[in-house]
Amino acid sequence: MNTRNLYDKLWESHVVRQESDGTALLYIDRHLVHEVTSPQAFEGLRLAGRRPWRVGSVLAVADHNVPTVGRESGILDPVSRLQVDTLDANCEEFGIQEFRMDDVRQGIVHVVGPEQGATLPGMTVVCGDSHTSTHGAFAALAFGIGTSEVEHVLATQCLLSKKSKSMLVKVEGNLPKGATAKDIALFVIGKIGTAGGTGYAIEFAGSAIRHLSMEGRMTLCNMAIEAGARAGMVAVDEKTVEYFRGRPFAPSGEMWEAACAYWRTLTSDEGAHFDAVVQIDAAQIRPQVTWGTSPEMVVGIDGQVPDPASVSDAVKKSGMEKALQYMGLEAGMAISDVPVDKVFIGSCTNSRIEDLRAAAAIAKGRHVASSVKLAMVVPGSGLVKKMAEAEGLDRIFLDAGFEWREPGCSMCLAMNDDRLSPGERCASTSNRNFEGRQGAGGRTHLVSPEVAAAAAIAGHFIDPEALQ
Amino acid sequence: MKAFDRIDGLVVPLDRPNVDTDAIIPKQFLKSIRRSGFGPNLFDEWRYLDHGEPGMDNSLRPVNPDFVLNRPRYHGAQILLARENFGCGSSREHAPWALEDYGFRAIIAPSFADIFFNNCFKNGLLPIVLDAGIVDRLFAGTEANEGYRLTVDLPSQTIRTPQGEEFSFEVDPFRKHCLIEGLDDIGLTLIHAEEIRAFEEKRKAEQPWLFIGNGK
Numbered sequence: 001m002n003t004r005n006l007y008d009k010l011w012e013s014h015v016v017r018q019e020s021d022g023t024a025l026l027y028i029d030r031h032l033v034h035e036v037t038s039p040q041a042f043e044g045l046r047l048a049g050r051r052p053w054r055v056g057s058v059l060a061v062a063d064h065n066v067p068t069v070g071r072e073s074g075i076l077d078p079v080s081r082l083q084v085d086t087l088d089a090n091c092e093e094f095g096i097q098e099f100r101m102d103d104v105r106q107g108i109v110h111v112v113g114p115e116q117g118a119t120l121p122g123m124t125v126v127c128g129d130s131h132t133s134t135h136g137a138f139a140a141l142a143f144g145i146g147t148s149e150v151e152h153v154l155a156t157q158c159l160l161s162k163k164s165k166s167m168l169v170k171v172e173g174n175l176p177k178g179a180t181a182k183d184i185a186l187f188v189i190g191k192i193g194t195a196g197g198t199g200y201a202i203e204f205a206g207s208a209i210r211h212l213s214m215e216g217r218m219t220l221c222n223m224a225i226e227a228g229a230r231a232g233m234v235a236v237d238e239k240t241v242e243y244f245r246g247r248p249f250a251p252s253g254e255m256w257e258a259a260c261a262y263w264r265t266l267t268s269d270e271g272a273h274f275d276a277v278v279q280i281d282a283a284q285i286r287p288q289v290t291w292g293t294s295p296e297m298v299v300g301i302d303g304q305v306p307d308p309a310s311v312s313d314a315v316k317k318s319g320m321e322k323a324l325q326y327m328g329l330e331a332g333m334a335i336s337d338v339p340v341d342k343v344f345i346g347s348c349t350n351s352r353i354e355d356l357r358a359a360a361a362i363a364k365g366r367h368v369a370s371s372v373k374l375a376m377v378v379p380g381s382g383l384v385k386k387m388a389e390a391e392g393l394d395r396i397f398l399d400a401g402f403e404w405r406e407p408g409c410s411m412c413l414a415m416n417d418d419r420l421s422p423g424e425r426c427a428s429t430s431n432r433n434f435e436g437r438q439g440a441g442g443r444t445h446l447v448s449p450e451v452a453a454a455a456a457i458a459g460h461f462i463d464p465e466a467l468q
Numbered sequence: 469m470k471a472f473d474r475i476d477g478l479v480v481p482l483d484r485p486n487v488d489t490d491a492i493i494p495k496q497f498l499k500s501i502r503r504s505g506f507g508p509n510l511f512d513e514w515r516y517l518d519h520g521e522p523g524m525d526n527s528l529r530p531v532n533p534d535f536v537l538n539r540p541r542y543h544g545a546q547i548l549l550a551r552e553n554f555g556c557g558s559s560r561e562h563a564p565w566a567l568e569d570y571g572f573r574a575i576i577a578p579s580f581a582d583i584f585f586n587n588c589f590k591n592g593l594l595p596i597v598l599d600a601g602i603v604d605r606l607f608a609g610t611e612a613n614e615g616y617r618l619t620v621d622l623p624s625q626t627i628r629t630p631q632g633e634e635f636s637f638e639v640d641p642f643r644k645h646c647l648i649e650g651l652d653d654i655g656l657t658l659i660h661a662e663e664i665r666a667f668e669e670k671r672k673a674e675q676p677w678l679f680i681g682n683g684k
Contacts, residue, residue, distance in 0.1 A: 027664070036560070043503075122675070130558045146561035195553040315551055415496070434488045434490040
């Protein structure tokens with residue numbers, strides 16, 4: 001009975017000490033830092049006269065506040081600028097490596113980490129950002145922390161934590177044409193709910209997951225937090241190992257061989273126990289579109305906006321009514337009849353090269369509908385942008401009427417100037433459709449890059465396969 | 469951190485599930501590099517009729533009279549009664565900072581999002597999970613009785629209603645200890661510095677590739 005699942009292995013290999021109540025001191029291998037959740041942590045260090053425990057474990061990049069146009073004139077918003085300047089100054093003072101705004105390696109922290117090989121299999125990875133779950137795609141134990149914990153990790157290289165329960169989400173079979181990793185994520189959240197994973201670390205497994213690229217696995221693990229899970233993860237296979245070959249922070253030579261041998265042990269043992277198991281048939285997963293203000297409020301592209309009257313639970317019913325009112329939708333409306341005002345392709349969920357290729361394949365030779373006020377593509381990092389440009393994707397987008405921007409979080413959460421106006425409706429490849437997320441009064445529909453691009457062309461939601 | 473022992477506080481009911489951290493403190497306020505001053509912008513989009521931005525004089529803004537925090541009978545509330553999955557969304561600690569700065573000391577809900585739940589304990593704010601049926605009864609009690617107060621006693625892990633009903637709640641013993649004493653857990657962790665260093669050295673020997681980077 002000594003079988004262990006992947007989460008058991010990752011957890012146990014990082015416990016420095018454990019109290020009798022199960023509280024563990026967990027060693028942290030990689031600490032990613034951005035400008036929004038770190039200033040108060042650095043200030044805390046300073047006030048206590050402490051230094052970072054191991055600066056080499058920390059990698060910093062500004063992403064939330066950075067502009068996606070006109071970078072040569074710097075950040076115009078003085079409040080945003082102060083936050084980015086503060087990160088620069090803190091990294092300078094404490095000797096932390098940072099990719100500044102003018103560095104081609106700058107980008108969204110969850111795109112940059114893996115791209116540099118700063119995230120590796122078997123690591124514990126933390127960041128003051130809930131979407132840190134993204135890095136679990138590489139069989140790392142990765143989760144978001146608050147600012148007090150950012151300070152704690154900076155000062156001690158450890159985190160006080162208790163082990164979560166384990167959940168296996170097994171997705172078997174072939175995805176129908178047009179369905180993507182994003183659709184798996186939304187489908188799973190629709191099934192288990194946004195609190196369905198609370199208290200759990202989720203391992204995604206099954207043939208449909210094995211078939212996903214590393215980019216797709218990142219998209220899936222990224223959204224594990226939207227299911228309420230502490231972390232999402234996928235076991236190591238040859239795709240995982242190959243991903244890291246030649247990356248700047250990854251090992252090489254003899255060390256590479258040793259690392260690979262260890263990485264290949266990072267899978268759940270045959271017959272390992274999980275506290276919960278969810279089985280999903282991949283063949284049922286259509287391209288998904290959210291209709292409400294929580295990622296669990298989701299239907300297939302050929303579905304209708306659901307009717308709160310059909311729900312008996314009073315709290316749920318009133319939540320649905322509030323969501324429909326906010327979203328300006330009527331029960332029973334076909335999703336494909338919902339028009340969009342803006343389209344956003346980007347965010348730590350869907351801004352990697354594969355996402356841009358998929359969107360470009362839809363946009364190629366077509367044009368954004370005249371009713372769409374803005375369709376923008378925001379690459380996840382400077383390196384993704386460079387690669388896309390080398391492949392000519394920027395030309396495809398520009399010719400089709402999309403805007404091609406500089407990397408950052410952008411309209412996923414609208415901390416820079418990219419945002420929705422009240423009442424505007426957006427097809428967005430991001431991760432949260434909360435009220436006001438993309439701008440006060442803005443209405444967000446979460447979709448895959450393919451569906452977002454197709455919505456830009458058609459002016460309303462449409463199955464990309466049905467696009468003429 | 470403010471220590472938490474026992475409070476007797478006015479309760480305000482926020483009757484909606486999945487209240488996310490974007491609703492608790494909208495992103496424009498996350499640009500602050502300070503830890504305090506978020507209270508006036510707690511639930512900003514629901515609380516005010518205009519759009520809030522940092523630096524505004526909030527006392528001059530039009531308030532939404534229908535939002536529960538603005539109803540005079542709930543002024544001065546210290547206990548927030550909420551629905552399931554409270555605090556979902558981002559890891560921003562600005563959410564508990566805003567709740568604490570507004571004056572809340574405890575939040576009662578059937579469930580909380582994980583990161584938010586952790587963040588509360590670091591800021592002297594006690595998140596209490598109660599059975600959904602009990603939460604329903606507390607909602608009914610709060611709405612039916614003006615001035616409805618609850619006593620939250622952390623040492624005995626109990627909540628008492630004005631009618632004298634008592635409900636017990638679970639809390640992690642270590643977190644309870646830190647909250648009652650108002651302890652900074654960095655200091656507690658650093659007691660084990662030698663153990664951490666030994667673990668790190670062993671790790672470096674066994675998996676040197678974890679220590680690549682800028683070589684520091």
